[in-house]
Amino acid sequence: MAACVQCKSFFPIPENADDFAEGKGDCVREVKDEKGKYWLSKPVMGDMETSKCPFFAEKV
Numbered sequence: 001m002a003a004c005v006q007c008k009s010f011f012p013i014p015e016n017a018d019d020f021a022e023g024k025g026d027c028v029r030e031v032k033d034e035k036g037k038y039w040l041s042k043p044v045m046g047d048m049e050t051s052k053c054p055f056f057a058e059k060v
């Protein structure tokens with residue numbers, strides 16, 4: 001089963017960042033609507049199951 005860490009939207013939090021935690025990252029996705037493109041960001045854990053996420057896309 002895939003985990004967030006394998007997703008191209010997953011960016012690990014650097015060790016020197018205030019909100020660093022082992023395995024933690026940001027899920028950053030580009031979204032488009034009628035006004036244009038923007039980015040959505042939310043904290044996620046790298047080992048989170050992706051089976052319920054419709055946005056999972058494997059890193060290449």
Ligand code: SF4
Pocket residue numbers: 003004005007008009010026027028029044048050053054055056057
């Ligand atoms: S929440 Fe979804 S889009 Fe975000 S990193 Fe995990 S699988 Fe990817």
